[in-house]
Amino acid sequence: MPSGKVKGNPGEKSPNAGKDAGMTDETEPETELRPRSRAPRRVMRFGLWMLLSLALVVGLAGFGLLALTGKPIRLPVWAVAEAEARLNDALPMGGNNLSIGGVEIAVGRDWVPRLRLEDLRLTRSGGAPLLRLPEARVAFDPLSIAALRLRPASVVLSGASIRLRRDATGRFDLDLGEAGAGPQLGSFAEVMAALDALFARPQLAALQEVTVEALSLRLDDARAGRVWQLGDGRAVLANDPEGLGAELSFTLAGGAQVAQAQLQVRTERGTAGARLRATVEGVAARDLALQAPVLGFLSALDAPISGRLNGSVDAEGQVAGLEAELALGAGALQPSPESKPVGFDSARLALAYDPAQERIDLTEIAVQSRSLRLGASGHVYAPGVTRGRPAAFLAQIAFSEVKVDPEGLFVEPVTFSQGALDLRLRLDPFRLDVGQLTLLEDGRRLEAKGSARADASGWHLALDLALDAIRHDRLLALWPVSAVHKTREWLVENVQEGLLRNVKVALRMEPGAEPRFSLGYDFADGDVRFLKTLPPIRQGSGYATIEGNSYTMVLDRGQVTPPVGGRITMDGSIFSVLDILQKPAQSEIQLRTKSSLTAALSLLDQEPFRFLTKAGRPVELGEGRAEVSAVLRLPLVPHIKLDDVSYQVEGRLSDVRSAVLVPGKELSAPALNLTAGPSGLAITGKGRVGAVPFDATYKLPFGPAAGGKSTITGTVELSPRAVAEFSLGLPDRMVSGQGSGKFTLELPKGGAGRLALTSDLRGLGLALPEIGWRKAPATAGRLEVAATLGQPPQVQALSLQAPGLTAKGDISLRAGGGLDRARFARVQAGNWLDAPVTLTGRGKGRAVGVEVTGGRIDLRRLPERGGSGGASDGAPMRAALDSVQVTDGIALTGLRGEFTTRGGFGGTFTGRVNGGAAVRGTVAPMKGGSGIRITSDDAGGVIASAGIFGNARGGALDLQLVPVGANTYNGIATARNFRVTNAPVLAELLSAISVVGILEQLNGAGLVFAEADAQFRLTPAGVEVSRGAAVGASMGVSAAGTFDSRNKRLNLQGVISPIYLLNGIGSVLTRKGEGLFGFNYKIRGTSDRPEISVNPLSILTPGLFREIFRQPVPKLRPAQ
Structure with a gap:
């Protein structure tokens, strides 16, 4: 075609130019009224028509040749340059410039001409690139060629690079290539209307498909705060009589794996909305949630998602309905990078979205992992989702299956067949509030509520659970194996049976702090064993708690049956672990028991204690009732030794009777206090030994060093009934009144008891009429006794100090009871007697015999005796005194005599006066005392020895003394035939x-x-x-x-x-x-x-x- 016709005059118009280009005088004003943002698009359309015209001119020349050869013809550079210049002159470029790198023309065997353009560049007037296409291919419609009109049937663009920007309101700006800011896309309706108008033009009436290959797309999302780089994209825009269809597929890079997505859009002629269909594979849950606010609840998941989404959009581009089936791969719940991920293997989700109600129906929820299997359905309300991202998701979920089985956590899987959940989910920041969670299985009802939130510091968790009833073994199945495992092991081994009710669990977790866990439950009909070696508690009921690091079990009711003594009630006993995190955990057992005395001692005699066995004592120490409180502390280790156990026992014994503690005597007490510890056992209180009251403490030391020896210390009554109870054999009226003595009774293992007694003798009256001595009850003194309580008892040492009397000696008793012999090495009676004295028992009711061997008597200081009477048969007395002081200057030495108290003091004696002349004497009871008659064959010697007259010799003496007062005698003396x-x-x-x-x-x-x-x-x-x-x-x-x-x-x-x-x-x-x-x-x-x-x-x-x-x-x- 001649070039002149193509160029024409700059001021002239081609007759077909306006028609072909769609630009006439009438359309010029309309063009000027369009927004400037549509100028590049108009330039492109105009340039396209110019290229098509150029191709038609060139093509007519070689169409036949091309059709015959099928090979493309590359236009020369000058032709390309000429075409480029004419296009820039002819097209309203708005100051922009189009450049073409090369053009190829080819005709296929189907007689369809094709045009290939290389390196198309659209630049701004200043040289800044606006659009760059490495390649564009155009196939023309054969029918339009036959009508001598070039109409494209398909267009393929390769290597396009597009940048989209979405602002905080959700609107998009288009940036083509590297141009920077580009046109702003209108609403979905505006975009679809523009496309409809474009394809409605006669020039594009035959255009059926526009394909963009090797598309790269960059999305700067200000609303999500993210940038997505999409590569290897392919976009297809299809035009048919019914409507428009678009398909976009791309690869999303940047994650752990390459994700792919495909989006299909279909509009019908005359409608403003569109149908959507999307398929995703390996797309990050967070990415999908950011692009689809209705799926915003998935933003807390770090997992790949594959699946399909079907829906529709309205004229404003808002989702008018959505159905989705999504499959999640292995991932985790991790709202923030700092929060610890909660992993899962896979999950499935099927949903339907109703924007009118802002409701999401979850037709299927399935989670599968090695530790969790879950099946559920429900619905979610997302208020505000139609206006953007919702502030919260409100969900109601119904469970059809829950199975929890983390590896190594539970002994067996924890399953529930049905349940319900009400929750609220906030995403910024992440917070999950559980209003109510109910899980049911086999009549069990588990209820929970709480909240979980995640921030830059990590997870914050508050969870409360309640279970109406569960068997003990099922609770242990729910107890994590690794959670405070020593406490769990103790429960497995020592709580055998029982039904648990009102189970309450609370868990609190804060970043950087130890989790706080509390558990509480009531139990009934349980068998509890606080120690392996102790009998189990049967039919136990009570409650248990875990607060902080402490575990506590309180037994309201229960009983134990030891080997001997019958049942023991254990109401109020407590088992606790002081710190469940300590290794090994230390437990504390507080026992509260009520039983017979024998049963309580039998329990204390079990392993690892064996208190009484080691002490060589039977558990049958006596009869009575016992209320015992014991505190034991021991580690939770497989094998417990006594050294591992610290303990303290306190108890109250009532109505106690024992014939074992004091051999041969019955000990009775209305109430006694019992204590026991590592050092020994002690029983304290008031009671009676036979008829004698006491206030004493019985101590039984533990350990090898004690050798099984026990002791009784305290006070005992000293009185006539004590003399009678212990068969001391003392004469009647020798002891009167009532005093007390402090005693210590040592009870060696297998031997006789050893008694040590002391007393101040206050309140106790004592009398020895044989020697004229008495102690008034109000007078103090000192008594010390050391005795062996064998058969018969023996007094190894007795020391008596009282006004007017001091005596030290020992006493032996007869096997049948009563005094055998009391030997006093020294008896000091006032200042008149200082001599060894032996008292000999003569049977019940008879006065003791008295024997004085050595020592001295001072008659000057002889106390008055309150009468001459004595025992009916009299007390025999035998004397062998060193000295009897009669007056200051007269003494009888070497006195030997035998006396009796029958009817008064009387008898005969011999001796010497002041160691000189020998005398013989007779003592006879008289009114006021005893009369004395002394005779001698040496009257002069007696007078001389008495110091009265030293020069008398010989003669016979007869001296009679009659008592007239205290140590005063009237005397008559007669001497015969003596010499001076x-x-x-x-x-x-x-x-x-x-x-x-x-x-x-x-x-x-x-x-x-x-x-x-x-x-x-x-x-x-x-x-x-x-x-x-x-x-x-x-x-x-x-x-x-x-x-x-x-x-x-x-x-x-x-x-x-x-x-x-x-x-x-x-x-x-x-x-x-x-x-x-x-x-x-x-x-x-x-x-x-x-x-x-x-x-x-x-x-x-x-x-x-x-x-x-x-x-x-x-x-x-x-x-x-």
Whole structure:
């Protein structure tokens, strides 16, 4: 075709140009009114028609040749340049420039001409690229060619690069190639109307398909905050008489695996909406959720999704309906990168969306993994989803199957056949609120509520579960094997049966903190074993909790049956694990028991304790009731040793009776307190041993060092009934009143008990009438006893200290009861007795025998006895004393005697006066005491040994003492045929009266006195002689006065009568020892330095008148 015709005048118009290009004068104003955003599209259409015209001109020349050869012809460069120039001149490019790299023309065997354009570039006036197509292929409609009109039948574009931008409102901007900002796409209706208008033009009436190959698409989504890069895309736009169809397929890169998606859109002529169909494979759940707000709930999943979606959109591009079937591959629930993923293997989801109600019907929900299988259906309300992303999803789910079986978590799968769930899901930030979850299986009803949220710090979880009833074994199946496994193992091994009710579970999790878990439930008819070695608790009921790190089980009701003693009620017992996270976990057992005493001791004698067995004691210690509280702490380990267990036992025993604790005696108590610990067992309280009250503590130490020895310590009553109860055999009335003693009773294993007793003797009256000693009840003292409670009991040591009496010794008792012998190595009674004393039992009701061997008695200080009576048969007494002090200067030494208290104190004895002259004596009971008669064959020796007169020799003595008061006796003494020699006092007296012959006789063979007698009073202070006389052939002497034994002072007066054989006739007128004529004398001073005075003129006073002038007899001053 000539070039001139193609170019024409710049000012002229081709007759067909406007028609072919669709641009006439009438259309020019319309073009100017269109938005500027449509200018590139108009330029493209105009350029296309120009190219088609060029192709037609060129094609007519070589059409036949091309049809015959089938080979493409490449236009020369000049032709391409000429065509490019004419296109730029002819097309309204709006300042843009079109360049073509090359053109090829070919005719196929079907006689359809085809045009191939290479490297098409559309640039802005400043050189910035607007669009670049590596290749464009156009196939023309044969019918239009026959009509001499070139109408494209199909167009294939290759290598297009498109950028879409979606703003926060959801509208799209189109950016072609590298041009930057491009035209803004209108609504879905506007886009579809524009496409309809485009294909309605006559020039494109034959165009059936536009294909874009090797398409790359970049989507900058400001609403989602994401950029998607789509590659290897292919877009097909199909035009048919009924409507338009579009298909877009692409590959989405950037994830763990390459995802593919295919989108199909179909519109019908005359309608504003469209039908959609999408198929996805391996698309990330988050990506799909971001593009489809109705599927926004999938944004928390990190998993690939494959499936199909069928739906429709309205004129505004809003989803008018949607159905989807989606399959999720292996993935996890992970709302944020910091939250720990919750994995699953696969899932299926089938749904239908109703935008009018903003409701999603979930016709199928299926989750499958090695740890979870779930089947469900339900519906979701998404308020606001039609206006964008909803603020929350409100779901109601019905479960048809739930099976939870994490590997290694449960002993067996946990299954439920039906259930329901109400929840609310918020996505920004992620928060899941469970209003109610109910799961049912075999009559069990599990209810739960809670919330879970995830943020930059991780998961925050709050979950509360409630179960109406479940068997114990089923709860253990629900208990995770690895969760506090030692506590779980303990429950498996020690809680055998039972029905659990009102099960409550709470779980709280916070990032960076240990999970907080609580569990609570009631149980009934359960068998619980707190320790493997102890009998199980049968028919137990109560409740259990886990709070924080502590597990607690409280037993409201239950019972244990030990080997001996009958049932034990365990109501109120508690088992707890102090810290379930500790390794090994430490448990605490608080036992509360009520039973017989034997049953309680039998329980304490089980392994690992064996308290009584190790102590060599039977569990049958006695009868009674026991209420025991025990606290045991032990680790939860397979094998428990006693050293692993710390424990403390407290109890109250009532109505106790035992014939074992105190051999041979029944111990009884209304109430006792019991304690036990690692060191031993103790029982404390008040009771009676037989009839004797006590307040004592029984202690049984544990361990090898104790050797099975136990002790009883406390206080016991000391009284006549105690004497009778323990068969001490003491005389009646020896013990009176009531006192108490502190005692310690050691009970060795297999041996007799050893008793140690002390007392202050207050309240206790004691009496030994045999020795005249008494202790008033109000008077204090000291008693110490060490005894062995064998058969019979033996008192190894007894020490008694009381006012007026001190005794130390030992006591043996008879096998049949009663006193055998009490041996006191030293008895001190006041200051009058200091001697060993032996008391010998003589049978019940009879006075004990008394034997005194050695020691001394001081009669001066002998206490008064309250009467002369004694036991009916009298108490025999045998004495072998070293000394019996009669007065200050007179003592009987080497006394041997036998006495009795029958009818009073009496008996016979022998001894020596002050270690000198021997005497014999008799003691007889008399009113006021005991009378004494002393005889001797050496009267002079007795007088001399007594320190009264040391120069007498020989003679017979008869001395009688009659008690008249405390340690005071009236005495009569008679001596016969004794001799006085070398008596200084008498010599001085004779010298004073110038009786030479008698004096010489005194200094020679001595004066012989045929008879002497005296009446006197013997007191502790000395001797008062009221009348005394000694007569012999040579002289007679009378005397009266005092001898103070305390200071050896003499105060005597009397008459000395010489030649008494003749002079004695006058005694009938005076008194014995005084003659008709005699000399009065006085003796003063001490016995070793006497002062003698004689009145010579007194001889002139005949005996008849001597009484008139006789002075009163001197008296002793009373002893202080």
